[in-house]
Amino acid sequence: MPLKIFLSDRLVDEADAKVSVFDHGLLYGDGVFEGIRVYGGKVFLHDEHIERLYESARAIRLVIPMEAAALKKAVEETVAANSLSDGYIRLVVTRGAGSLGLDIRKTSNPQVIIIADTITMYPPETYTNGMKLVTASTIRNHPGALSPRIKSLNYLNNIMARIEGTDAGMVEALMLNHKGEVAECTGDNIFIIKNGVLLTPPKDAGILEGITRNAVMRLAREAGYPVKEEPLTRHDLYVADECFLTGTAAEVVAVVSLDGRPIGTGKPGPITNDLLKRFQELTKKGGF
Incomplete structure (x- = not known):
C-alpha cells in the first residue's frame, strides 16, 4: 500500500505529496525538521520533539503554521493512517515558496510535511x-x-x-x-x-x-x-x-x-x- 503523507493540512498519497520547486526548503535548506520514533504504535517522547522543533523554528524566524497541539495530532493521525507499529517519523517544516533569492519576506505558505515509515539505521x-x-x-x-x-x-x-x-x-x-x-x-x-x-x-x-x-x-x-x-x-x-x-x-x-x-x-x-x-x-x- 502506498504511504499516506501529511502535507500542509491533509493526508495525501505519497505520489501526490509535492511541494513547489521554488520552496526555500529545497532551494536553500531553509526549514527545520525532527526525526521521531514510534514504538508499539505510540509516538516516543513526542512532547520533547515538538518542543525542539518549535525552538529550532523560532531560532531561524520561521513561523510554523500550526499550533503545537494540532501538529501533534497530525503526527499521530499520520502514524495511524499508515498502520505503523514500530518505525520512524520525519516531521519537516519548510519556509515555503519564494523567489530565486534569499529574502524571506518574499516567501509564503510554509509547508508542513509528515512522513511515517519504517527505518533500519545500522545492521x-x-x-x-x-x-x-x-x-x-x-x-x-x-x-x-x-x-x-x-x-x-x-x-x-x-x-x-x-x-x-x-x-x-x-x-x-x-x-x-x-x-x-x-x-x-x-x-x-x-x-x-x-x-x-x-x-x-x-x-x-x-x-x-x-x-x-x-x-x-x-x-x-x-x-x-x-x-x-x-x-x-x-x-x-x-x-x-x-x-x-x-x-x-x-x-x-x-x-x-x-x-x-x-x-x-x-x-x-x-x-x-x-x-x-x-x-x-x-x-x-x-x-x-
Missing part, C-alpha cells in the same frame, strides 16, 4: 558487536555561524563528514568542533565511560541537544551512574573504558574503535549494554 550485528569510527576532517558548524542546536534542513556539514566516514569504510564519523574538541558524530551524540562515570560533550561544544541523549542521561542517573557534561578530546575517547552513541534513529549503539585504536576491550562494555537494555525498556513503556 543488527552493529548493535551486537559495536561500531568503528574515524575522525572526520570536516568540523562541526561554528556556533557563531549556524548554531548546531538548530535542527535545520541544511545538513551538508554532516553529510560531508559522513562521506569521509563511508570513504574509510565506516558507517559513522566523529566530528570535532572549531576548538579541536569532540562534538558529536554526523547523526548521533557521543558518550564515553571512564571509571564508571558517563562523560559527554556539553551543549556549548557545538552539538545538537539530542532527545535520546537527554533520555539516556536521565536513565543513567536513575540507575546510579554519575553523569558529567564536559569538554572531551580524542585522547579521552582513545583511553575510555567504553563508548557509545545515542540518536533517535540509532537508539543506543556501542563504539569499539576510533581511528584504528580499540576502545576498552574492543567490545561493547557492561554499562553500555545496561543502558541499552534500560532504553529498550523505556521504549516499551512509551516514555518516562
Whole structure:
C-alpha cells in the first residue's frame, strides 16, 4: 500500500505529496525538521520533539503554521493512517515558496510535511558487536555561524563528514568542533565511560541537544551512574573504558574503535549494554 503523507493540512498519497520547486526548503535548506520514533504504535517522547522543533523554528524566524497541539495530532493521525507499529517519523517544516533569492519576506505558505515509515539505521550485528569510527576532517558548524542546536534542513556539514566516514569504510564519523574538541558524530551524540562515570560533550561544544541523549542521561542517573557534561578530546575517547552513541534513529549503539585504536576491550562494555537494555525498556513503556 502506498504511504499516506501529511502535507500542509491533509493526508495525501505519497505520489501526490509535492511541494513547489521554488520552496526555500529545497532551494536553500531553509526549514527545520525532527526525526521521531514510534514504538508499539505510540509516538516516543513526542512532547520533547515538538518542543525542539518549535525552538529550532523560532531560532531561524520561521513561523510554523500550526499550533503545537494540532501538529501533534497530525503526527499521530499520520502514524495511524499508515498502520505503523514500530518505525520512524520525519516531521519537516519548510519556509515555503519564494523567489530565486534569499529574502524571506518574499516567501509564503510554509509547508508542513509528515512522513511515517519504517527505518533500519545500522545492521543488527552493529548493535551486537559495536561500531568503528574515524575522525572526520570536516568540523562541526561554528556556533557563531549556524548554531548546531538548530535542527535545520541544511545538513551538508554532516553529510560531508559522513562521506569521509563511508570513504574509510565506516558507517559513522566523529566530528570535532572549531576548538579541536569532540562534538558529536554526523547523526548521533557521543558518550564515553571512564571509571564508571558517563562523560559527554556539553551543549556549548557545538552539538545538537539530542532527545535520546537527554533520555539516556536521565536513565543513567536513575540507575546510579554519575553523569558529567564536559569538554572531551580524542585522547579521552582513545583511553575510555567504553563508548557509545545515542540518536533517535540509532537508539543506543556501542563504539569499539576510533581511528584504528580499540576502545576498552574492543567490545561493547557492561554499562553500555545496561543502558541499552534500560532504553529498550523505556521504549516499551512509551516514555518516562
